[in-house]
Amino acid sequence: MAAILKLFRRKKPAPLVCSVGLDVDSPHEDHQHHHTAACFLPFESLAVLEFFQSQGCQSCPPAIPGILEGALQQPNIVLLSYNVTLFDHLGWADTLADSRWDARQRAYARAWGRNNLYTPMVVANGSVDGTGTGGRQDIADIVARSREVNAGSGWKVYLDVNDTDVRIDSDRGMEADGDVYDVVLTVYDPRSQTVKVKSGTNKGKKIEHRNVVTDSIKVGEWRGGDVTLPLPMSKAGLPHGHEAVVFLQIPAGGRIVAAAKL
Secondary structure, X not given: OOEEOOOOOOOOOOOEOOEEOOOOOOHHHHOOOOOOHHHEOOOOOOEEEXXXXXXXXXXXXXXXXXXXXXXXXXXXXXXXXXXXXXXXXHOOOOOOOOHHHHHHHHHHHHHOOOOOOOOOEEEEOOOEEEOOOOHHHHHHHHHHHHHHHHHOOOOOEEEEEOOOEEEEEEOOOOOOOOOOEEEEEEEEEOOOEEEEOOOOOOOOOEEEEOOEEXXXXXXXXXXXXXXXEEOOXXXXXXXXXXXXXXXXXXXXXXXXXXXXXX
């Protein structure tokens, strides 16, 4: 028989199975374990769906209900809504916009070699984008294509968080492909917020917002291997009513390869 290596305390069983030989007598020996692809059980990972929107965008109000339905009703998708200032010049300054989210959207455009921005814009796992105007099916297709991109990496990675730390387990060696990944904590408000636009192209319309991002903090960097990093805040330390997700992403508009909710 083989013993199961206990990697990290969590509420649900981790999709990792690591065997060690019966002749291993000391805990120090267990710590010499290095993950291989065989350690990672097949499972559908959490997908990060970023939604860039603007209260001044004429195309956003009719698209928002379908995007919210397509993302919020799927347990393996976390929706992150970023309001941008892209259409503030049309007579209404978005009440939830933040220049940091403008920069994030522009980073994707630059990474993909584009010279234009648009809203509504949904980005799945930092690798595949679309308008999301097709609702539930459109969201499902975009997420599925992003999963295919991640599946082509050739290595496995698993990320987990508890109240104080983030743990990363992977069979990817240190700097195996040259990419350095940011470990990012993103805080969002899951409560519904309805804004009535008082001027501009959407004057008089009521726009619902969900999972509005309020903060994004770089926790550290990951170059491969197994790493544990302290979180800058605990779940109890989040603003009232807020939630958070931690993910691994290549900086400047790169793909997201793993994510977990705090």
